[in-house]
Amino acid sequence: MWKEEKIKAFRRTLLAWYDANKRDLPWRVDRNAYHVLVSELMLQQTQVQTVIPYYQRFITQMPTVQALADAPEAQVMKAWEGLGYYSRARNLQKAAKQLIRDYGGVWPHTVQELQQLAGIGPYTAGAIASIAFDQVEPAIDGNAFRVFARLFCIPDDIAQPKTRAVFDRLIRQVIDPKRPGDFNQAIMDLGASYMSAKDPDPKHSPVAAFDASWQTGRVLDFPVKTKKKRPKPVPYYAIAVHSPAGYLFVQRPSTGMLANLWMFPLVARSQLEPDTVAQAALALQARVGTEVALQDPGLPLVKHTFTHQQWQMTLLVAEAPAFALDYVPGRWVQLDDLAAIAIPTVQKKLLKGLPV
DNA sequence: AAACCGTGGAG
DNA sequence: TCTCCAAGGTT
Incomplete structure (x- = not known):
C-alpha cells in the first residue's frame, strides 16, 4: 500500500486532471x-455513447421520480427499447415507486438504504451516494477494477465475486474524502x-507515475479476469x-429473456418431434387457438447472439384466417404502427427478414 | 458461486 | 467472422 504522502499526491493529480x-x-x-x-441504470454494462440519446429521451419523457412512478409500464419499456437488459427498466420504475411509497419522495443518502431499491447493487449505490450526496463511498465498476488492478498490480481474478472486497478495502484508503463523487468519476474517465481495456496509453496517463503495471511493463496483464462461456x-x-x-405479435412472459416485450410467436425446435414445419404448425395452433397454414418460403436463417444464447431462427410465414383476428391471444400490429409496442432488437432482425 | 440477462462497437 | 467487453444486478 502507498504511504500517506503518495495517496495525497495521487488524489491531487487525478482530480486536477479531471477538473481540466x-x-x-x-x-x-x-x-x-x-x-x-x-x-447509472442505463450505464450498467452499456457504453456511454450508446446511453446518451436514450438518457435524453427518457428524462424528457419522465423528468422526475414522480413522473416515472406514475408512467405506464409500456411507456417505460418503449423508452428502453433497443438498450437491452430490460429488467433494468422495470427495476428503475420499481425503484421510483419505492422512493415515493417508502420515502415520500425524499431520497435516502446511505448506500445501505439505496441498495434496498430495485436494480441498485453495490456499484450503483456507491455511485449515487458519492455523486449526489457526497458520501465517501467507492463506486467499483469495471473501470475501477481495471484502473486499480493496474495501479497496484493486483493479481486477484475480478470475475470472482469475493474479489470485490479486496478492491473495496483498497479504494477506501485512496478515495478523496473531500470529493468522493468526483474521485469516482475521475477513475471512470481514466478507465475510459x-x-x-483494449487500447490503453499508459505512457501519457496523468497518473503514469503511480501505475505499477506500466512501471513493470505489464499493463495488459491486468486486470486478471477469467473468461466466460x-x-x-x-x-x-x-x-x-x-x-x-x-402481423401477430405476442407478449413474452414476465420473467426470463426479453420479459414483457413483443415478438412474433416462437416455437422451440428442440421440443419438436419430429422437427418439421408441420409440427411447428401444430405447436402454434396450440398456442394461438386456431389452425394456421404455414409456408416455408426458404427465407435465410436469422441469427441473434445474446450473452449466453445464440438464437437460430427459421422464419416461417402464414396468412391468418379471417376469424382469427379477434380470437388469438396477442396483438395485430401494422408495421408502420410499431410505436405502440416495445420490441427487442432480435425482433427487428426478423422484420428485416420478411419477404418484400 | 455461478448462471442468467441485450446490445453495439472495436479489433 | 469472431471475440471481447462496456458506469452490474438478481437469483
Whole structure:
C-alpha cells in the first residue's frame, strides 16, 4: 500500500486532471439524484455513447421520480427499447415507486438504504451516494477494477465475486474524502481513456507515475479476469402470421429473456418431434387457438447472439384466417404502427427478414 | 458461486 | 467472422 504522502499526491493529480479534462456528459450538468439514478441504470454494462440519446429521451419523457412512478409500464419499456437488459427498466420504475411509497419522495443518502431499491447493487449505490450526496463511498465498476488492478498490480481474478472486497478495502484508503463523487468519476474517465481495456496509453496517463503495471511493463496483464462461456445455439421457428390487420405479435412472459416485450410467436425446435414445419404448425395452433397454414418460403436463417444464447431462427410465414383476428391471444400490429409496442432488437432482425 | 440477462462497437 | 467487453444486478 502507498504511504500517506503518495495517496495525497495521487488524489491531487487525478482530480486536477479531471477538473481540466472531464467528459461533458448530459447527466453531469447537475447532481440531481434522479438524473444520477437514470444514467447509472442505463450505464450498467452499456457504453456511454450508446446511453446518451436514450438518457435524453427518457428524462424528457419522465423528468422526475414522480413522473416515472406514475408512467405506464409500456411507456417505460418503449423508452428502453433497443438498450437491452430490460429488467433494468422495470427495476428503475420499481425503484421510483419505492422512493415515493417508502420515502415520500425524499431520497435516502446511505448506500445501505439505496441498495434496498430495485436494480441498485453495490456499484450503483456507491455511485449515487458519492455523486449526489457526497458520501465517501467507492463506486467499483469495471473501470475501477481495471484502473486499480493496474495501479497496484493486483493479481486477484475480478470475475470472482469475493474479489470485490479486496478492491473495496483498497479504494477506501485512496478515495478523496473531500470529493468522493468526483474521485469516482475521475477513475471512470481514466478507465475510459488512458487506462482503457483494449487500447490503453499508459505512457501519457496523468497518473503514469503511480501505475505499477506500466512501471513493470505489464499493463495488459491486468486486470486478471477469467473468461466466460460461449453462447449456446438455440434453434427456433419464428412465425410471421399476417392478416389485413397487420402481423401477430405476442407478449413474452414476465420473467426470463426479453420479459414483457413483443415478438412474433416462437416455437422451440428442440421440443419438436419430429422437427418439421408441420409440427411447428401444430405447436402454434396450440398456442394461438386456431389452425394456421404455414409456408416455408426458404427465407435465410436469422441469427441473434445474446450473452449466453445464440438464437437460430427459421422464419416461417402464414396468412391468418379471417376469424382469427379477434380470437388469438396477442396483438395485430401494422408495421408502420410499431410505436405502440416495445420490441427487442432480435425482433427487428426478423422484420428485416420478411419477404418484400 | 455461478448462471442468467441485450446490445453495439472495436479489433 | 469472431471475440471481447462496456458506469452490474438478481437469483
